[in-house]
Structure formats: C-alpha cells, structure tokens
Amino acid sequence: MKGLDSVAPMRAQGTADLIADQLRERILDGSFAAGEPINEVHLAARLEMSRGPVREAVQRLVQEGLLTSVRNRGTSVVQLGQADIADIYQGRAAVEREAARVVINREHSELLTALDGVILQMRAALKGRSWGEVARADLKFHQTIVDAAQSRRLSKMFSTLVVETLLCIHMFENIYDPPEGIVAQHQRLIDLLRAGDEAAYLSEIDWHLKNSVKTLSAAEPTAN
Template identity: 55%
Template sequence: MTGVENMVPLSLRGTSAVIADQLRERILDGSFAPGEQISEVQLAARLGMSRGPVREAVQRLAQEGLLASHRNRGVFVVDLDVGDIEDVYRGRRAVEKEAASTVHERGIPAGLAERLEGILRNIELHMNARDWPKLAREDLHFHETMVEAAQSPRLSRMFSTLAAETMLCMSAFDDRYIRPPTAVEEHRRLLDRLLGGDLAEMLAEIDRHMSHSVDSLTRARRERDGDGS
C-alpha cells in the first residue's frame, strides 16, 4: 500500500493543520519512504479537498524539514544523509544544553522527576516489547519534557522542529539504531545528572548522549545503504 492510499479522507472540512498532522504521521511511519515524491494533486483527490489546504500542509512540513521542494522537479520526503544527521544533533545539543542550564539556574520544577521516571518506564516497556516506533516516540518525549522544564517557548519551538527530523531518522532505521539496553541506561544517566545538581556533569552527559546517537544513526545509515565504511 502506498503512502497516498494510507491517507484517510476527511469527512468534515479540513484545515491545513489537520492535513499536515496526518501527512506527518504517514511520513514518520514509513508509508511515504525517504526520497519519495509527494503529489499535491493525488493528496487532494484522496482527501476529497481542494489543493489550497494541501499546499499549505506541504509547505508546513517543508518548514519542519520533513519535505524538500526541488525547482522543476516537485516535493519529496527528505532522505537525511550523514551530514544532515550530524547537523540535527548539533542543533539538539545546543537547545538541550541551554534548557538544562536554565533548569539548573531556576530550579527543577515540581513533578518533573516523576514525569521523567514514568517516561523511563515506558521506554523500558516498549524496548522489551521491541516496539521501535513507540520506543522512539517515548525517547523524544523524554527529551521534550526536559526542554519544556526550562519554560522557554522559543527553546520548545526549536526542539519541536528538530524532533520531527530526529523521528524521521529513527523511524528509518528502527532496531539498527536502537540497541537495547542502551535506551534505558542512557536516559537514566541523564535523569540522574539532572537531579544530582552538577551542571557540568549534566552538560557532559548531554554531549555523550548526542555523540552516541550520531554514531549509532550514522552506522545505521551506512548499514542500510550497504556501506560498511
């Protein structure tokens, strides 16, 4: 079944945001493959809508980095190469370290530790079930929760964009990237460093986590492409 066929017709007058949400899900679950062309005409016909809202949805996902428009060729699902992976995590490293510094300065919000503990339990649950899509979402939910603890709308917006690109990487590689039990161990260390109150240790742990993620995703990309270098 193709990506277009997995789109669900909208019985009510839809908005570009609703279409964008559905299209994003179909990209992240692999219905639309990396490098696949997106046809606004086909999408509009499948959804039973005019092309206007569809075009707006496509533009929204292009801004998020999930789609790329090529002049005289069309719009395609991005296929992140090694350089893109490194750049996504460079951005995440900056955002998450700044968020950690802000939380350290202002104090840990009430209930944050409990929320992160709950996410850790979900990560372990999905890891044991080998449910990679759900594990990937909980992984990002953990980091999103830490960033939101800084109570900075701009940091949260920047993370949201980077999270979409991160999900694209993780969903493309599944268990090539997520190697148990590191998913639990690494996030446990992040939580411990946060609660320990040593900012330098926390920032160093974020660096280690991001570097390990880049290494794992780069290796997974090369395994997928048959490049053992």
C-alpha cells in the same frame, strides 16, 4: 500500506492543520519513503478535498523540513544524509545544553517525577519491542527537559529537531542495540539532574548525543 494508499479520505470539513498532521505521521512512520514525490493533485483526490488546504499543508511540511520543494521538479519527502544527521544533533546539543543550565539551577522535583514516568513508558515500549514508541519516549524525555526551561523559543526550536530526529531514526534499523542500554543512559541523566551536577550532566548529554550520531551513522538503512 505505502504512499498515497496510507492516507485516509477526509470527508468531514478538513483543514490544513489536519492534513499536515496526517501527512506528518505517514512520513514519520515510513508510509512515504525518503525521496518519494508528493503530487498535490493526487493527494487532494485521495483525501477527497480541494487543493487549497492540501497546498497549504504541503507548504507547512516544507517549512518544517519534512518535504523539499524544487522549482520545475516538484515536491518530495526529504532525504537526509550523514551530514544532515550530524547537523540535527549539533542543533539538539545547543538547545539541550542551554535548557539543562537553566533547569538544573531551579527547583525541579516535578520535572524529575515527569522523567521517571517517561522511563516507565520507555520500559513498556521496550518490553513490547515497539521501536516507534521507544523512539517517541526517547524524544519525549528530552523534550520534557527542554520544556521545563520555560523558554518558548527553545521549545519551538527543539520541536522541529524532534521531528527531524524521528525521521532520522526511521531511516535505519537496529539503532537500539542492545535495547536495554537506552534506559540506563536516560536514567543516568535523571541521576545527574537529581544530584544538581551541571558539569557532569553537560558532559553526559554531549556523550549521549554524539553516541547517537555514531549509532545512526553505523546503522543499516531500513528496507522499504
């Protein structure tokens, strides 16, 4: 299902949070295409809700960068270009490098155990060729490291970048080619964390993120 048809009615008492969650998921799974208009009146009717919480949810997604609002032209799903992709990954590099500097100099055995678990999730998703789950495991890996730095602001900034990264990934096909390479890349990051080699880790994360930009820039757009 596409667009409004993908949104389920909310007959129980709803909130802007619940509406925003449903819209966010439908944007990230491609039910709403890039550039697709979001009409609050039609959306409220589909959800069987008043316009108040719908308007609040839409504005929340505008703040998150998933929707864009232009005066006299309405609201639509954001369209990301090559410059946006590079900018998103530049932001990720700044956050992930700082988080790594903090984490690598602390006791991080629990973090390593958590990352090993994410690798298992990644392998399972790859085995099932569930590319959406692969992408989420990929980003969960990086979010886990950032959260281990125990900086509320770093985690908050990275959460926004995760959403934008998922949107980038969904725009393109065949970004995990060869698919098994993603496990090896992330295992390398774990090994460098375990070794406590800060310089090598920072060099590896720089390569990892720059390679992602290169891969996304060369990928074919997903057919809608």
